[in-house]
Amino acid sequence: MVLAEELAKQQKSISVAEFFEKNKHLLGFDSPTRGIITTIKEAIDNALDACEESMVLPDILVIIRKTGSDTYSIAVEDNGPGIMPEQVPFVFGKLLYGSRFHQVRQSRGQQGIGISAAVLYAQLTSGTPAVVISRTGAKTKAHRFTLMIRTQTNEPEVLSHEEIDWALPHGTRIELEFASSMAAKKRLLEYLKYTSIVNPHARFRIEIDGEGTTFERVSGEVPPCPRSIKPHPHGIELGILKRMAAASDLPVEVFLQEEFSRVGKKTASEILALALIDGGVTASSLSPPDLKTLLATMQTVRIPAPPAQTCLSPIGEELLVEGLEKEFALDFVKARSRAPGVFSGHSFVVEAAIGYGGRLEAEGSAKILRFANRVPLLYQQGACAITQSIQSINWKGYGISQAGLPMGPVLILVHVASTNVPFTSESKDAVASIPEVEREIVLALQELGRDLKLFLSRRDRGRIAEDRARAVCAIIPDIASKVAEIVEAPVPDTSAIEGRIMRRVVVKRGLRGDHVSIRVDNHTAKPVELTLYDISADTGEGATIPPDFVSDLDGETTKCWRVALPPHESFLTEYPGSGGGSLSVQGIDESQMVLLNLDE
Amino acid sequence: MVLAEELAKQQKSISVAEFFEKNKHLLGFDSPTRGIITTIKEAIDNALDACEESMVLPDILVIIRKTGSDTYSIAVEDNGPGIMPEQVPFVFGKLLYGSRFHQVRQSRGQQGIGISAAVLYAQLTSGTPAVVISRTGAKTKAHRFTLMIRTQTNEPEVLSHEEIDWALPHGTRIELEFASSMAAKKRLLEYLKYTSIVNPHARFRIEIDGEGTTFERVSGEVPPCPRSIKPHPHGIELGILKRMAAASDLPVEVFLQEEFSRVGKKTASEILALALIDGGVTASSLSPPDLKTLLATMQTVRIPAPPAQTCLSPIGEELLVEGLEKEFALDFVKARSRAPGVFSGHSFVVEAAIGYGGRLEAEGSAKILRFANRVPLLYQQGACAITQSIQSINWKGYGISQAGLPMGPVLILVHVASTNVPFTSESKDAVASIPEVEREIVLALQELGRDLKLFLSRRDRGRIAEDRARAVCAIIPDIASKVAEIVEAPVPDTSAIEGRIMRRVVVKRGLRGDHVSIRVDNHTAKPVELTLYDISADTGEGATIPPDFVSDLDGETTKCWRVALPPHESFLTEYPGSGGGSLSVQGIDESQMVLLNLDE
Structure with a gap:
């Protein structure tokens, strides 16, 4: 039997950086192809979070350059508030370092792992350090760092640090190089497209080997930054409650109101009465059984949902x-x-x-x-x-x-x-x-x-109705010519009837003696807006509805009416003239319209 | 705009225990129901790994007791090598502490997270510490610890430590209490059943509120413990190679052979020649570009798979x-x-x-x-x-x-x-x-x-054949009685024919004058083994094949034959007597057999 002493020799502490280096797939670095997307996503998450916190409209630039047969350089630059120089090494060179871990509010990043994991991945696959530039305001210079992560200790190692001039008044830029491929380019652009859909206040520009694409912002308003709230009594566990109580020298009654969301004086009293705990005792002095009872009571009392x-x-x-x-x-x-x-x-x-x-x-x-x-x-x-x-x-x-x-x-x-x-x-x-x-x-x-x-x-009903109408229209000309034959009259024009059956807009120009008439019938169920362009030798003077606009060119006059028609209503204008020329209609799809120029 | 200084104030380091406390679902503690299974699984993984390493046949006891309306106490005890007392607080009270992280071999646990996560979960949900007993050999006493994890620092906090007497000569026992439910009892037993299928050398006993189940070992051999091997050149990344080289003062040529799996003198020379690197220089003196080239070459050269x-x-x-x-x-x-x-x-x-x-x-x-x-x-x-x-x-x-x-x-x-x-x-x-x-x-x-x-x-063919046979058998009695009528003979017994057609075993006892005969015909395609119990007033003395065993009771004699018959063969024995009594057959399914006791 191997003795416990021998096994004990192999026991040792593992740093969280070593852990995630070995298990990098847990953080989205399963493959070189995916690594590039995960890196950009982590940098953009951070940039958007920081811009939201500082009420800046985000302007984010992503640059990808091929640097070797299978190595790429990736830079992500934002116009956020920047990072204080003394924080830079920790934010980028230490896993589990961040500002949002203990905050109860919606944010993209939370654990302080993402971007340092990208730095870890870069140094693992290409052996090169990260380059970070950050500037916190127009009055200060920018700081440029090259840094790596000491894997065995999960501590940052700064290789160089200098102050430099930088074009942006404030912002952060990170540049990494790693073994990757652009096999997932389509997915990357998709990621940016979708990110831009749900962040309409942000602008993204991406350059892949010099070829650029921009996803423009469509809103100029920074969405309000979600504010951190206190934990809700229904979402707390005994271990956490113990820790919170131990750290508080407030009376329990006040402790409950101060440290929890949605607990007012009334709720606090109700909880304490049910738990048989005196509200005046200091929170830190509660015994473990008291805390258990307190927790159980907190979770049974009705409390409004968190804000x-x-x-x-x-x-x-x-x-x-x-x-x-x-x-x-x-x-x-x-x-x-x-x-x-x-x-x-x-x-x-x-x-x-x-x-x-x-x-x-x-x-x-x-x-x-x-x-x-x-x-x-x-x-x-x-x-x-x-x-x-x-x-x-x-x-x-x-x-x-x-x-x-x-x-x-x-x-x-x-x-x-x-x-x-x-x-x-x-x-x-x-x-x-x-x-x-x-x-x-x-x-x-x-x-x-x-x-x-x-x-x-509805669409299907529409389709059935249209099929029927089409069948009816197909026989109308035959009926018309039959009837004309019987009554010995000329064959009438049936287009207007067809338009009505087919629920279209019918535009008809005709000559009645020495008058030209233009009639528009809206047989659809929707209001329509269209513009008529009537071009002929007639001037259009004396029209019953005068044209909105007239222009002369080489003896021809363009007469223009803007027509807005509710469903099933008509427009009619007449003017003295001899017709000829042409009529055209703008603003309505051809498939929705029947145009009849009857004096041609 | 909120300034970088303000954001910097919230930046802080997060301990790995805090991280996993908040993200406990990542470790399989998503729900109280699952927590109980994960805890037992982690403890058993550790026990099996330790027993394998120390060549002990594992004997593992799991005890679950309800301690409150929704709290349970879970104890897992093994007969493994035990843990040195100075290691106990770290093994159970610190995440990312273990012996197998850097070993290249098959093992159940690897990261040193599992069992300490269970301790974390227990203190979070019930506020109670873990109780650990461990003994490393018959000559020493057992050590009993109560301990917790300091979440903010991920360091163990020992609440008590004493030497005690313990029944087992060596082994480890951990006891935890947490909020849970036994809703997953079926799944838990399933987990143990499957674990026992793939670990046939281990015995598991489980007691749930006093009710015990045992999964017995079926093999007395401890499987050989997988041995750790060196990393394979094809599975290494630049960051790791850099670290290995930096820590080595060997010449590169020796470094490659010593530190990697499957690299001999010939392979090392081939790699170095292709990489244009002098095999005599010290590994730690290689420049980053040299290391890059070395890595690329290592991964292109053909090297046998790891052992x-x-x-x-x-x-x-x-x-x-x-x-x-x-x-x-x-x-x-x-x-x-x-x-x-x-x-x-x-x-x-x-x-x-x-x-x-x-x-x-x-x-x-x-x-x-x-x-x-x-x-x-x-x-x-x-x-x-x-x-x-x-x-x-x-x-x-x-x-x-x-x-x-x-x-x-x-x-x-x-x-x-x-x-x-x-x-x-x-x-x-x-x-x-x-x-x-x-x-x-x-x-x-x-x-x-x-x-x-x-x-x-084959089974379907068998079924078709059986259906046909069944159809034939159905008409055989009719044919027999028809033929008997024609030839004016008594109706013969056709069961044996049916047995033959149906591919069954036919066992037949009959009286021929003053002799009793017992005949077994194996009409199946498989060898059969069965035991005949012939109980009557006859003693069976003088049987052509004597019984294997005879016993008298109240004037009746049980005569017993063990019969092993290859496919399509027969067994026949005869003895003087007058028959009567009964014949029974053991060792063969009734559906596979036709039993005819013709002298009754």
């Missing part, structure tokens, strides 16, 4: 619809922001949108866009609670075919925003399965599904 | 088949161990088994058993590369219906053993998607699928 409005920053229905419409020119799109919910004391809100048709592919599975705290999720779609919730819905009931996922030209967007998004892994690829969250996703999508069903059945 | 036999410990085909047969009484079962493979320089081996019929459920999806390094994987089946590989196979081609997963009474077992199993998350629930590994899984299952197909088509 989601201040700590969360949803995208909003309007913005979701706009972003999707712009990107996919959809036939149908609708968004729904659900009311905030709570799981284990963490606030969350689910937003969802469904799109149909447009530029979406008609075949194959629906397009799924997943977001968490305004960050697109690109990997592990199958493992994500969002996907599983989508699959759990019976889409056939909404007129959509389904094979696990819904099929056809459908887009489904889900955004989960929370003070603590429950990811399945530290690479933040997929949302873990939390019943409260899944329920909200399903409810939001079911609401939207009903709207989609309505749209699809 | 999988020493560093891996597969289960073996025979053991897999035995374990499954015992558990599910399968109609068909076959296992395959593939030859070792390599991904990124890490050795791995894939083993698979397919079972059919028996106690498996006839309806629904196939039963999937996933293992990694001899540990069953219970969660996140959908996210696992094993499941995805199974789904990628066209099972219909093997006669199995399929809806994503194969359907019907099918069991599929896959074991991935590796020096570095690529898990999708630190909770070790699912194997990540690595093309080399997935390819081996698919190949193993395809081979087994072909065998299963053969079995199924």
Whole structure:
């Protein structure tokens, strides 16, 4: 038997940097291809968070340059508030160092791992240090660092530090070099596109080997930065409560009100009365059994949900619809922001949108866009609670075919925003399965599904009606000529009737004696706006409705009417003249219109 | 704009214990129900690893007691080598502390996180410390500790430490209390059952509130402990090579041979010649560009795969088949161990088994058993590369219906053993998607699928033959009575003919004058073994084949023959007597036999 002494010799402490170096796939660095996307994502998350905190409109530049057969240099630059020079080595050169870990509010980054993991990955694969430039204001110079991470200790190693001139008044730039490939270029651009949809106040520019693409901002307003709130009594665990109480010299009654969200004097008294604890004793003096009772009572007393409005920053229905419409020119799109919910004391809100048709592919599975705290999720779609919730819905009931996922030209967007998004892994690829969250996703999508069903059945009814109308129109000319034959009259023009049956706009110009008439009939169910251009030798003077605009050229006069017609209404103007020339119509699709120039 | 100074004030270091406390779901502590299973799994992983290292046959006891309305006490005790008292606080009270992190070999635990995470979870949910007892040999006393983890620093806090008497000569016991539920009791027993299948040398006893279950060991041999090997040149990254070189004062040529697996003098010279590096210079003096070239060359030169036999410990085909047969009484079962493979320089081996019929459920999806390094994987089946590989196979081609997963009474077992199993998350629930590994899984299952197909088509042929035989048998009595009528003879007994047509065993006892005859005909295609019990007033003396065993009781004699018959052979014995009494047969299923006692 090998003795315990021998085994003990091998026991040692492992630094968190060593751990993540060996397990880099846990942080999204599974492959060189993915490494490049993860790095850019981490840098952009940080830039957007910092800009939001300092109320700056983000302007973010990403530069990718090939530096060797399989090495790339990646630089990400922002116009955020910058980082104090003494903090730079820790922010970039130490894992688990950050400002948002203990804050209860929605933010993209939280653990202080992401960007230093990118630095770790760079030095592991290319052996080169990170280059960081940061400037905190126009009055100070910029600071330039080259730095690495000492893996065995998880401490930063600064190789150089100097003050330099820099074009930006404030901001941060990080440059890394690592073994990678641009195999995922399409996915990278997709990531930027989706990031820009949910961050309409930010501008992104990306240059890949000199070739640039810009994702312009569409809003000039910085969204309000979510504010940190106190923990909610329903989301606390005994170990944490013990720590909080031990650190407080307040009377319990005040401690509860000061340290927890949504606990006022009344709630505090109610909790303490039920727990049989004297509100006057100091929190730090509570015994372990007292704390257990206190916790149990806190969690049974009814307390309002945490104040989601201040700590969360949803995208909003309007913005979701706009972003999707712009990107996919959809036939149908609708968004729904659900009311905030709570799981284990963490606030969350689910937003969802469904799109149909447009530029979406008609075949194959629906397009799924997943977001968490305004960050697109690109990997592990199958493992994500969002996907599983989508699959759990019976889409056939909404007129959509389904094979696990819904099929056809459908887009489904889900955004989960929370003070603590429950990811399945530290690479933040997929949302873990939390019943409260899944329920909200399903409810939001079911609401939207009903709207989609309505749209699809209306469209189908429209199609049936159109088919019938088309059949009727096909025989009208025959009927007309038969009737004309019987009554021995000339064959009438039936286009206007066809227009009416087909629910189109009919524009008709004709000559009645020495008068020219122009008539527009709106047979559609919608208001229409169009512009008539009537070009002939007639001047149009004396028209019953005078033209809005007249211009002469080489003896021909262009007479122009702007016509706005409610459904089923008509426009008619007449002027003295002899006709001829041409009539054209602008502002309406040709397929929606019948144009008859009868005096030609 | 908020200035960088203000943001800097919130920046701080986060301890790895704080990180995992907040993100406990990453380690498999997502819910109280799961917490109990994860804790037991971590303790058992450690126990099995330690027993293997010290060549002890593991004897593991798990005790679960309800201590409150929703609190449970969990104790896991093993007979391993024990832990040196000075190590105990670190092993249980500090995350990222362990002995196997830097070893290149198959082991269950690796990061030194699991059991301390359980301690963290216990103190978080119940506020109580862990109790650890450990004894390293019969000559020393046992040590008993109560300890917690200081979350903010990730350092152990020993609350008490004393020497005590303990029944076991060596071993370790950990006891934790936490908020949980026994909702997952079935899954827990399943976990133990599967663990015992792949660790046949271990005995597990579990007591849940006094009710005990034992999973007995079926093998008395400790499997050889995988030995640690040096890293393979194809699996190394620049950052690691730099670190290894910096720490070595050997000439590069020797450095390569000493520090890497499978590099001999010839390979070292080849690498150095191609890299244009002088083999005589000290490794630590190599410049960064030299190291880059060296790495690139190391990875292009052909080098044999790492020595999988020493560093891996597969289960073996025979053991897999035995374990499954015992558990599910399968109609068909076959296992395959593939030859070792390599991904990124890490050795791995894939083993698979397919079972059919028996106690498996006839309806629904196939039963999937996933293992990694001899540990069953219970969660996140959908996210696992094993499941995805199974789904990628066209099972219909093997006669199995399929809806994503194969359907019907099918069991599929896959074991991935590796020096570095690529898990999708630190909770070790699912194997990540690595093309080399997935390819081996698919190949193993395809081979087994072909065998299963053969079995199924033979069985179907057998069924058709049986249906025909049954039809023939149905008319035999009619034919017999018709023929008897014609030839005016008594109706003969046709059972033996039926037995022959139906491919069964026919056992027939009859009286010929003053002799009793017993005849056994094996009409099946398999050898049979059975025991005849002939009970009557006859003594059986003078039998042509004497009984193997005779016993008298109250004037009746039991005569007993053990009969082993190859396919299509017969057994016949005769003895003087007058018959009567009874004949019974043991050792063969009734459905496989026709028993005729003709003298009754």
